[in-house]
Amino acid sequence: xxxxxxxxxxxxxxxxxxxxxxxxxxxxxxxxxxxxxxxxxxxxxxxxxxxxxxxxxxxxxxxxxxxxxxxxxxxxxxxxxxxxxxxxxxxxxxxxxxxxxxxxxxxxxxxxxxxxxxxxxxxxxxxxxxxxxxxxxxxxxxxxxxxxxxxxxxxxxxxxxxxxxxxxxxxxxxxxxxxxxxxxxxxxxxxxxxxxxxxxxxxxxxxxxxxxxxxxxxxxxxxxxxxxxxxxxxxxxxxxxxxxxxxxxxxxxxxxxxxxxxxxxxxxxxxxxxxxxxxxxxxxxxxxxxxx
Numbered sequence: 001x002x003x004x005x006x007x008x009x010x011x012x013x014x015x016x017x018x019x020x021x022x023x024x025x026x027x028x029x030x031x032x033x034x035x036x037x038x039x040x041x042x043x044x045x046x047x048x049x050x051x052x053x054x055x056x057x058x059x060x061x062x063x064x065x066x067x068x069x070x071x072x073x074x075x076x077x078x079x080x081x082x083x084x085x086x087x088x089x090x091x092x093x094x095x096x097x098x099x100x101x102x103x104x105x106x107x108x109x110x111x112x113x114x115x116x117x118x119x120x121x122x123x124x125x126x127x128x129x130x131x132x133x134x135x136x137x138x139x140x141x142x143x144x145x146x147x148x149x150x151x152x153x154x155x156x157x158x159x160x161x162x163x164x165x166x167x168x169x170x171x172x173x174x175x176x177x178x179x180x181x182x183x184x185x186x187x188x189x190x191x192x193x194x195x196x197x198x199x200x201x202x203x204x205x206x207x208x209x210x211x212x213x214x215x216x217x218x219x220x221x222x223x224x225x226x227x228x229x230x231x232x233x234x235x236x237x238x239x240x241x242x243x244x245x246x247x248x249x250x251x252x253x254x255x256x257x258x259x260x261x262x263x264x265x266x267x268x269x270x271x272x273x274x275x276x277x278x279x280x281x282x283x284x285x286x287x288x289x290x291x292x
Contacts, residue, residue, distance in 0.1 A: 002045075018203065064145065103117065167216055182274075
């Protein structure tokens with residue numbers, strides 16, 4: 001874990017729970033793509049850079065989830081580097097309590113205010129800032145998160161962030177986190193049509209061909225949607241739907257999973273309702289969902 005792997009003449013990634021990209025601007029300075037899940041990850045990254053004799057030019061964040069920005073604060077404090085993050089993701093990176101608050105739908109209790117959902121705050125600039133490396137292409141990949149992006153570096157190496165998960169991850173957790181289901185499906189279409197020398201997803205194997213994995217991720221989205229529609233053949237509340245999702249997939253409920261899976265299920269409900277496949281109506285002071 002935290003092994004530096006070379007994938008191009010000037011490009012590497014650090015193999016860790018959420019892969020960290022390393023792009024060599026020149027022989028002395030490097031850019032990181034994401035920073036790991038916490039301060040300890042930041043320390044390990046700093047040690048790798050020091051062993052290679054590299055100085056940190058800056059950090060490019062794909063999105064604001066804690067496992068991608070957790071090392072920001074430490075590395076920024078140690079090096080004074082700038083951090084770049086776009087759109088809504090930038091606000092969440094500056095004020096990280098927004099992440100568990102968004103997931104929970106209100107002020108999050110201490111069960112959700114921990115490093116896995118709430119990284120330390122860091123100061124960020126937008127991608128339009130003059131200091132952003134011009135040779136790196138920003139690719140919008142919304143759906144998993146609000147304004148998530150990927151990055152293409154020279155030599156046609158693409159960092160895909162969290163827009164696809166490995167088959168093993170999907171088989172284990174069944175329902176991958178999605179904020180906007182419709183946008184996520186469009187992103188999968190975009191990624192399926194991409195051509196690159198190397199694709200580096202944060203949570204799947206590095207490959208030169210990811211089309212089959214993209215299709216598998218898409219299939220799992222439609223499977224989850226069909227399951228929700230089946231649950232809603234008779235009027236049912238959100239809590240009733242969530243219970244059947246956990247039971248049907250054999251998932252273990254805890255406070256964190258309630259928030260993560262619950263947020264995703266709500267996103268599916270919104271998508272299916274906007275698409276005309278679900279209706280929602282209040283009955284006996286409860287919002288009930290029914291297949292249209």
